[in-house]
Amino acid sequence: MNEKTIEIIKATAPIVRDKKDEITNTMYEILFTKYPETKILFKDATEEQPKKLANAIYAYASNIDKLDNLTKGIETMVSAHVKTNIQAKHYPMVKDSLLQAFKEVLGEACTSEVANAWAEAYDFLANVLIQKEKEAYSKVS
Ligand code: HEM
Incomplete structure (x- = not known):
């Protein structure tokens, strides 16, 4: 991730913290409407799930320059993803829904610079998860 991206993510972390529940609720609404095939993946999810995702997004934003804290x-x-059989192909669906939710919830604060920084940051984290999930799947199969 480049310096500029890290700077933008850090600058937007407080706004994300204030609006994190709204962002994740909107994200799930978009995800399940636009990509209904993902609904089944959440069939055993608790009501806490949107909160967990919201907290993860904020934790990520505020630790973007010290990723060791996120290990x-x-x-x-x-382990939650492997249990529910999440695959690499699902990540672009969440990305699209999350970025759209950012735009809807943050409004004008979500400039194209902010949206691009979050897209890059999402890809970075998604790639880490996809890689680790691949390793976990290859161990169990
Ligand atoms: C960078 C992207 C993602 C992040 C940051 C993220 C974050 C999380 C977090 C924090 C949890 C809860 C872990 C726990 O405490 O138990 C979780 C669980 C889960 N995630 Fe993700 N996730 C991402 C991508 C995805 C994708 C692409 C899908 C599929 C469309 C997905 C579906 C799920 C499901 C089904 C669970 C388990 C819910 C349950 O049964 O309780 N996630 N994720």
Whole structure:
């Protein structure tokens, strides 16, 4: 991730913290409307799930320059994802829905610069998760 991206993510972290529940609720609404095939993946999810995702997004934003702090969180996400059979192909669906939710909830604060920074940051985290999930799937199969 480049310096500029990290700077933008850090600058937007407080806004994301204030609006994180709204962002994730909107994200799920968009995800399940636009990509209904993802609904089944969440069939056993608790009501806490949107909150967990919201907290993960904020934790990520506020630790973007010290990703070592996220190691434990990443392990938890990987095991939740492997349990529910999340695949690499699902990540672009969440990305699209999350970015649209950012635009809807943040409004004018979500400039194209902010949207691009979050797209890049999402890809970075998604690639870490996809890689670790691949390793986990190859161990169990
Ligand atoms: C960078 C992207 C993602 C992040 C940051 C993320 C974050 C999380 C977090 C924090 C949890 C809860 C872990 C726990 O404490 O148990 C979780 C679980 C889960 N995630 Fe993700 N996730 C991402 C991508 C995805 C994608 C692409 C899908 C599929 C469309 C997905 C579906 C799920 C499901 C089904 C669960 C388990 C829910 C349950 O049964 O309780 N996630 N994720």
